[in-house]
Amino acid sequence: MPAADAFAAEWHVLAQALNLSAALSESLLAELQAGYGHPARHYHNKKHIIAMLNGAAGLEFNDPDMARLAIVFHDVIYDPTRSDNEHRSADLLKDRLASQITPDRLIKAAGIIAATAGHQPSDDHDTNLVLDLDMAILGQPWPVYLSYAQGVMAEYMPHIGDAAWRQGRSSLFIDPTLAREDIFITEHFKPLEIQARENLRHEKAWLSGNAPSA
Template sequence: MNAPWRARFDELWGRTVRGNGAEAAWQALDAGYGEAGRHYHGWRHIADLLEGHDAVRALPDFAGLDHDAIDLAIFFHDAVYDTARTDNELRSAALLLTHAAPAAESGPIRAAEAMIQATAAHAPSDDAATRLMLDLDLAVLGAPRPVYEAYAAAIRREYAAVPEAAWRFGRAGVLDRFLARPDLYQTRPFRDRFETAARTNLAAEADTLRAGHTGEEA
């Protein structure tokens, strides 16, 4: 992760945690996002979300949100990522609370914790900041086709231990559940920009999986 993002994290930590521990927190994040198996859920993913947040934070739709809490959630939301487990979001949120102590009960930290846990299901949220965080996390679904295909291939590499037939079945089911939602995105700017392309991308990948091919073989 380059120096500007590290500087951003240190400043964010100082504003929200208001104490020591930035170095230890950063090292914990770097240990996670720097793991060899992070073909998608690595530092580049975090940088993409931070850049996406910067691009929209001034929009009227997002006025008044706690953007520091959103940034904290971005930094920590995939800090723990083990494809063999189902509690990664819970453990990522716990990592934030551990490093933020004794400020763990403060508003921004608790808000970020809730946003991190919300990424487990990406369910509709009543909280405006959470809606933005979730949309940022799903923006890749509406990316241009080559970017989307690179994303899908990277996810497959992260699940390399899963046999091909099981992968095709399971991944297609995940895509179908997303496609069955009335809206993929929970905020107007993201729906306007990404909804149509995301549905096209998801449907195309699902069709390819059911045809018996991976994105890399297509």
């Protein structure tokens, strides 16, 4: 199924679970499709969201609908030149659904989105699962990981250039992630830890020109 169709299907199931009107559901779908479907989205696109939703289907959340809603909205605003994308995405969610979802649940979903900015362990179970789902790509086989890394690179390079990307990717993401005691927070994702660290080290070598790309 094409990514656009799969995304729409997932959204319609969620919108029905949230009892959204057909008009609001379609309006939000159009806004989400426009964001994730932008041609500059090489990784942070519908496929990324669908992969997270597919992974979420096998997990136990305290509030699965709010977790899924957070997944759907967490990258809807994505500008590589800004550092507040997650908070802007959370604000968009609150603005669009303030009259449709109870405040406590809306705060929960927005909080999950905001947490994806720093990926720090939370005292909220659902938040930790979503954070690990977002990072699960790190623990995939190298060819899959490389496609992800190249996608993110393609999103940033037009704005900052090759040299700045290579330096920033290593110093701002790879090194801090490797320095963590645990990349993944929840037990469900712990089996990905070793592969994730191998991939990160391989990417760092690749960025410095010391490793093959496949």
